Amino acid sequence: MIKNNILFAGLIAASIFSSGSLKAQCAPVSEFSENFDALFCCDFGVVPPCWNSYYTNDGGNQIISNTSPASSPRNVYQIGYNKVSIVIMPTLTNINAGTHHFKFKARVSPGSTPGFLEFGYMTDAANPASFVVLQPITIANGTYDNTSERIFEVPTTVPANARLAIRNPGTTWVGHYWDDAVWEPKTALSTNDLKLNDFKIYPNPFTDFITLSETKEVQQLKITDVSGRLIKIIEKPSSKINLSELKAGIYFMTIDFKDGKSQTIKTIKE
Template sequence: MIKNLYLAVGLPLLSYFCTTYGLKAQCNIVDSFSENFDTYSAPESIVPTCWERLVLNGASQIISSTQPASGSSQIYQTGYGSGKVSVVIMPRISNISAGTHQFRFKAKANSGGGFLEFGYITDPADASTFVVLQPITILNSSYDASSERTFTVPITVPDGARLAIRNPGTSFAGHYWDDAVWEPIPNLGTDDMITPDPKIYPNPFHDVLHISDIKNINSVTLHDATGRVIRTVGKPENQLPVGDLKTGAYFLTLYYKDGSTKSSQIIRK
């Protein structure tokens, strides 16, 4: 059908047809990217070329021009409450599990703060294949000094997976993010690559959590499953008393002295 359109009326109509009906040119796999969304107009565009999105149960996700971090545009995701989920899926990258790169972006939220999740998706057509790497609690309503976040990606992420940001629909906030970058980890030397991450144990836990190595950690934050901050501990010790928590799933986020973060899901039994 497309070939016949091209022969009959030429490339302009073919281009229109591909845009209107969502047909994309072949997208190359890249080893880095930097996207500020400024070549995409609000609100007609949804996500950049070679990105994807999933929207469930009436959630909203568009390109927005509401005071972006830079330039003229940014990503907007809102869920309007429970179950209204949106997932923005980044382009295919060749080195997702190499341990040499990091993801960096800037985020803000209205309505008293919001909650997103950074992770990866193994099937861009199936929202249930999204895996959380780190929860993102957003308290700032403008792009300020706290808006930039940097995430490392573990080498256990499967090859072929794609980085993604999910709004799980746990708040009514409008979530905005901009200046998304997949880049080499600065000053990554041999020693950095072989240094093991601190171990958090036992998991499931009961009364006390142990953190094996805290010398490079500035603070620790505990979130519940909806992203609400339960506790923040500055200058943590190797043992973290948590016997007052209810049974269930939580996220423990370690904030390192170099500005990076690491989040792990933990279970209170």
């Protein structure tokens, strides 16, 4: 789990943030499924009832768009270099129970470079500085295809009063679209999902080499740094990979499987 991005340290003065959707507190829920189809374009910060949103006054952009949604007719759109926006999900009764996971479908504007969002949580829905990253999300697909769906685990160490959130940290110019956000029991996992969760990269930390616990079903390995910059793509990787050229630091290894699923693992090079 990564601590709050340094980016926010210089941005969090209250004067630079607008609340796109500050709604009354709703009763916590144990599950939700949201396709955003009841919402309309194009005011900034529009989110469903019991959700919240934030965007920077200097150009942060988060709207509801009807551009190629995963499930017609609408989806969320976030864009803006150095312009931060956050979409905050409903209060949950079981955020740290270890019984549920979050999933959604995401894409970027066709023909653009890979996009970068962050899945995490906020300990104070009224304070954007309280956002904590759980997993970075590198998005390369320009359409909603068989690689669009992402599944995220939530550690049991997350505070019980936290709210899950998706943040665009503003590190790219790319337009990000996402749809079909679901908080559901892990029992809904397929056999392939269970195999995905067993996947390992070791040793971690590593020095020059990493080993993949399974390669038969792996299509490619993408390596990004903590800023979301794509460092390397390895097509059909072997089980042992030489990464001696990488500098010491934190890297995120995104494994794309042949069945369209993906998994991101935080690694440290010493």
